[in-house]
Amino acid sequence: MSKAIEASSTVPQAAAPDAASARPEIKKKPISWSNILLGAAIQTFEVSTLGQPFEVVKTHMAANRGDSIATTLKKTYARGGISGFYQGLIPWAWIEASTKGGVLLFTSSEIDYRARVAGFSSSWAGLFGGVGGGIAQAYTTMGFCTFMKTVEVTRHKSADANLSTWRIAYDVFQREGIRGLNRGVSAVALRQMTNWGSRFGISRVTESVFRGQDKTRKLSTMERLASSAIGGALACWNQPLEVIRVEMQSQTKAADRPEKLNLLSTARYIYQKNGFLGFYRGVTPRVGLSVYLTVCMVFGGDSIKAYFNQKQAAKSNPNA
Template identity: 25%
Template sequence: MVNSSNDVQWDDIDKFRFYGLGTGMYTLITMTLHPMNVIKTRQQVLTDSNQITSHMSKFQKIRGMYRGLGIVLVVAVPARSIYMGTMEHTKNYLQKALQSSNVTSDQRTLMASITGCVAGGVASGVTQTVVVPMDVISQRQMLNESGSAVQIISDILRNDGLRGFYRGFGMSLFSSLPIGALWWGSYSGMQNFVQGKFQQKGFDTQDLSVRGIAQVVSGVTAAAVAATLTQPLDVIKTHVQVSSSSSSTSSSMMQSQMQQKVTYSSVARELYSKTGAKGFFRGTTPRVTRMAMWGTVLSGAHQVLCHVSRKDYEFDFDFELGQKLVA
């Protein structure tokens, strides 16, 4: 089998409960990790050291760390539900197609990587039509000291029309596929590998501590691989999406981009001339950190969500287990 006997199949899940509980879960995770996205965006775009220092000092104010959160919650949470639903449906289909009763441990790890890779890539591509407009609006809020989402939407419509909401769509679509594929491919493969090693040494792979270790190792590994390899694409995409921000809050590089037609190649050339090759990796640390935290927490939460969303699941609280966990 491609998946372990303990995995919950998509066909066994109560979809109403899955999406209902998932919405609340993703909202909490999104709110908690949003500041890391703000830091990443500002590091990528603000190339002047004085601007970076000025903006970073504003992080002492909580409001500054949550710029753009409103539009993210409105769009990203339902988009995440679509993402996870698409991924689970695709993964379930692939697992059935690749199902085999006679596979080695190495083959099982490879199959887990393949199904996770393809399913993650498909899910990422499907959600881009709603995610890109959210990115355009929220990222401009992150870079501006003032201005509501409504004001930014009005500016975009006035200056660029509807197509302004899809700045960087091509790069987003192009980068989302490898990001999703690299993340879930690395995560699924590493998790299967780590659990296999624990199993070989006689550990119970359903033990909470064993699963926790596998979760963290897999999440961090997947984040490091996916974020680092796709960072240049993310930097270019972010510059294109915020290129028409107001000059009062734009970096000198952004103002230079506004005086010419903004293309991926022009952004790449400008970025390289201003910062060199290292400019394509600005914001890597907060992006890896956020992706590791997001992926580790989200994947763990997703497994719990799938478990409690089973059609045969009954919500009976085990008080003895609760006391052990608290202790």
């Protein structure tokens, strides 16, 4: 009798390790400083090529909601030729591009790991990571960078049109302090949290669709590119927040425009002036911007990493 009891008591002890080993181990993704530097370099390249023209067109249309894409292109070119499409590039877009990727990667990776440890699926963990990373971006570097970029695009009709960017930034800081340079940051934070939350979440769902029944299959470059592009394009559903952000930061003056704008008063003003469709002005160039950024980060990043990996392998095995 005692032997039977002793034998039965050993069964749970033997089964426990098997149950523990059956549970997949959740590993935290290490932060690679080389990847952060690579991301900063690629994003700086992206914004210095087609990224800033997309940004300028998108911002102009959001601030001047009666202008079509054709009209926007003509007005932008009339302001300064080809250089008109690069207003706000130096230094503000460069500062933003070289910093926001690292902030996003660090914050989203940490939140993603904590969410998966807490038992959330990869899709939910990606969404939470994107939301947290987007908020961190807004309140560290993107707030004042987007403000100054918008000033550059919209100030041609204001009294500050002949002042340098640095002078405008100094004057704003003298009048309103850090708060003035971060005008509209609440809209930026909402845009970034919904943008990256949607992008990460939708991209993960799309990846799952591509994998089908084999959840461990490694995706091809084209599949990863398509997943990111779909996530980026569909994440533009939050364009109303972008239009509100631009209006809050715009230097364009109007007699009926409230002096002190917040999220609600800005939304009310846009609706009164342009109706519901006014909230989606500039969405087409924004989708183009998102797809171009995805191409640069996925194709560009993978190609450069593969090149350096091959160089490193060749150095390690010179006789191979």
